[in-house]
Amino acid sequence: MNHEESGNDFQRQALDTWQILRNRLGLIITSTILIFAIAVLITYIMPRKYRGVVEMRIERFADKLPVFSDRDPGRSEVLSEQWMKTEVGTINKSETLYPVIDALGLTKAWKADTRQVALAMIKSNLETQNELRSDIVKIEFYDQDRNRAAEIANAVAESYMHRRVEVEKDQKTEALAKLDKQITEQESLARDARNRRLAAQKEAGILSERNPYGMRLPGMEVGTEEGAMVNARETEELRLRVKLQDIRANLEQLDKLSPDQIVANASGFQLNDTNIVALRTELNRLQIELEGLRNSGLGARHSKVKGVMAQVDTTRNMILQAAESHRSGLRAQMAATEESLKEMEAFNKDSKDEALDKQASHGDYLTISREVENIEETLYKLKQRASEARADIELVKSPATILAPAEPEMTPAKPNVPINLALGGILGLMLGVGLAFGLESLDTTVKSLDDVERSLGVPVLAVIPKDVGVLHRNSGFTPDAEAYRVLRTNIEFNRRNPNANCLTVVSGGAGEGKSTTLTNLAFVCAQGGYNVLLIDGDMRRPRLHTLFDVDNTTGLSSYLTTNMPLEEVVVQTPVENLYFLPSGLLPADSAGILNSQRMSELIEDVKARFDLVLIDSPPILGLSDASVLVNEADLTIIVVQHRKLPRHMLLRVKQSVENVGGKVLGVVLNNVDTRSDSQYQYYTSYYSYYSPTNAAAPAGKSRKKKSKSRKASAETASTPSVVQRVTQAKADSDVSDDLF
Known part of the structure; x- marks a missing residue:
């Protein structure tokens, strides 16, 4: 279930994104x-x-001369990629470019004020590229003169190579000077060490640096025989100590055991009696035999039992005697070992002191x-490296190899027209998409049905397409008329009170299509057979009279300010069942x-005479006229233009209606561009599909059925006024049908 919900969320987000792109296309x-x-x-x-x-x-190449290395110093390489980046960066440095400027006279050729200006100009047109994991470098220079571009590029490469050679020479010369200084210091140390060795030789009484066998004396081989003897005696002393510890452990174990435990564990001790194992085996046999005799029912006084018991006691005593003999032997061994250990410790102490005295005499x-040997070895390596360094200075290798020199090109390289145009298109597209999403995030207007229903908590009664006349x-x-028929149907099913037949239409601001929506709603209701009165209550900017081409000199204002009867201000429109009360002159x-x-009496009167009363009103925000009309009407419909009114303003419209006691029936979402907003195509796609293709049928008759007798009397009477005809038809109806 969660997977399906996440999939639906992703699909919804994708559709929203696509919708934003379409809306801001x-x-x-x-x-x-x-x-x-x-x-x-x-x-x-x-x-x-x-x-x-x-x-x-x-x-x-290495930057400095290594003194101690197993590798060939001339082939020493710095494998770091950072080193290559540093070398490529030096091509753009002033140390490399100033010689180029001076050699080619670029300061004068470019009419630069100073060398620094010429340096800035050459840097702005110079590019270096290093191929990944490669030693190959490209030097590119751009100029309006093809020949000068190639000449400067070649000059930069030559300047880099020359500067690199000078740097290599300077580094090796500096390193050689340091080597010579170290050689001088090592020679001084060697002379001093030799003098000290001669003095130590005389002090130790050594006549020659060689022993009687003609071999040079190594470090610790003076007094080797004495040292070996000392080591052997120390080993013997250690053995005696271990032996003494073992004897003491055995004695302590025997002393802790009772006679029965000694007999039971006799075979586990290292006894001198070789028959102890046999005695213990014999004791086990006798004990098993004794247990068998007892189990057979023989008593303790039986001769066989007594005989076996006597043998058990004898064997047990023999084991105890052997254990006691072993204990005595261990004590004797411990005494002898202690004596030997004391003698060995005393002897070793004297021998060790004598050996140390002999060794100390040769230690210095x-x-x-050894110090002389180390100094002489270091001195030899330094002299060898210095000799190699002098040869390297005379034979400095080329720091770079030109693989392909620059040649004049026939076509310009800058500007790169395809790349510039492609980048322009991509940047423009990215900017447009960014602006689209940015404006969409800042746009707080009503965009969807969910926005309206979530903000107001009332249903959307209809979605009116854009450019409906x-x-x-x-x-x-x-x-397009089908959208208003949907509105008429939703009004019928959302109304709760059957006597509420007076509706007013309000909006938050001007130009949201309120008057057009009201006119078309009145038209489709009249087509459905309702007797409809359309009242223009907008006395600020009346517009309904222009839609019906009716004179506006007399109307609602005339009726409210004079005693003019209603019949003189209501006019019948060309549409059957549709009547209109203009606003009149603006008061x-x-x-x-x-x-x-x-006005209240007028509303009550027309509600009784007509099936449906529709009142147009000015915008409710900022004007009090609409609040008065909302209070007089039974129901209120809010017209909201798509993507015009912010959500918080829409909420203010609803609050304004409710503050004066009005009841919001629903919202009409007007002027929706169904071609760009695909989410509304579902609501409007069937309008044209199910629209009639043949000639239009006649408009519906009034929903009130008149009796034959009254119809005959009406035909013979004089022609009544518009309101009288509507009132008479409603009063004479046989069936009291509700409006909705």
């Missing part, structure tokens, strides 16, 4: 075209520069002899006349 395309055009312009005005390219291989001589000006059977205090007793 114009911005993305504009940004892409703009940045691409800028890239084209910049590329066009950039100067054409030719490239001079030199390819060379840099040799990796041997130490100084006034329906009664055409046949009325266009696919100075529109809120005052709307919030009057006569």
Whole structure:
């Protein structure tokens, strides 16, 4: 289940992302075209520069001369990649470029004020590239003159090689000077060590540096025989100590055991009696035999039992006697061992002192002899390395090899038109996408049905597509009319009170399609057979009279401010069952006349005369007129233009309606671009599919059925007014059908 939910979330996020890109497609395309055009312009005005390219291989030599190394010093390589990066970086340094500037006279050729300016110019056009894990380096120089580009590139390579040779010579000369200094110091140390060795030789009484056998005296071989004897006696002393500890341990173990334990464990001791094992075996046999006699029922007084018991006692006593003899022997051995150990300790002490005295007499001589040997060995290596260093200085290897010198190119290398244009397009696309998502994140307007229902807690009654005109000006059977039929149906099923037949439509601001929505709703309701009265309650900017081409000189304001009867201000529209009450001349205090007793009486009167009363109103935010009309009407519908009103303002609209006692029936999401917002295509895709393809059917008749007798009397009577006809039809109806 969680996997399915995560999959649905991913799909929803992908669809939202795609929807954002579709909604902001114009911005993305504009940004892409703009940045691409800028890239084209910049590329066009950039100067054409030719490239001079030199390819060379840099040799990796050690920076300093190693003194002690098993490798060939001339082949010593620095394998670090950081070293190669450092060497490539030195090509762009002033030490390399100043000689090029001076040799080619670039300061004068470029009309630079100083050498520093020329250095900055050459650096800005110089590029170096090092191939990965390779010693090959490319030196590229760009200039508007193809010949000068190649000339400067070659000059930079030559300058680097010359500078590198000088650096190598300086480093080796410095290292050689240090070697010579070390050789002088080592020679002085060697002379001093030889003098000290001679003095130590005389002090030790050594007549010659060689022993009687003609061999040079090594370190510890003076007094070897005495040393060996001392080591042997120390080993013997250690053996006696271990033996004494073993004897003491055996005696302590025997002393802790009782006679019965001694008999039971006799075979585990190292006894001198060779028959102890046999005695213990015999004792075990006799004990088993005695146990068998007892188990057979023989008593302790039986002769066989007594005989076996006597043999057991005899054998047991023999074992105890052997153990006691062993204990006595151990005591004797311990005494003898202790005596031997004392004698050996005394003898070893005297021998060790004598050997140490003999060895000490030669210690200083041997130490100084080793020191002389080490100094002479170091001195030999230093002299050998110094000789090699002098040869290296005279034979300095080339620090780099030019593989391909620069030659004048026939086509400019800069600007790179394909790359510049591609980067311009990519950057423009990235900028457009970034702006699209940035604006979308900052956009707090209503974008979806979920936004409306989650913010207001009321249903969305209908989704009106973009660019829907006034329906009664055409046949009325266009696919767009289906959206208003959906609105009519949802109004019918969401209304709870059957007597609530007065509706007003409000919005948060001007231009959200409130008047057009109300007019088209009235049209489809009239088509459905309802007697509909459309009242223009917007006395600020009335618009409904222009949709029906009706004179606005008399209307609602005339009725509310005079005693003019209702029949004189209500007009019948070209649409059957649809009647219209214009706003009339605009009064100075529109809120005052709307919030009057006569207005309340008018609402009650027209509710009784018509099946449906629809009132247009000005925006509710900032104007009090709409609040008055909301209070008078039974139900209120909020019209919200798609992607125009912020969510918090939409919430303010609902709060304004509820604060004056109005009841919000639902929301109409207007002016939705279904071509770009695919999430709304589900709501509108069937409009055209199920729209009629043949001639339109006649409009529906009134939902009220009139009796034949009253219809005949009406035909003979004089022609009544519009309101009288509607009132008479409603009063004479046989079936009291509800509006919804």
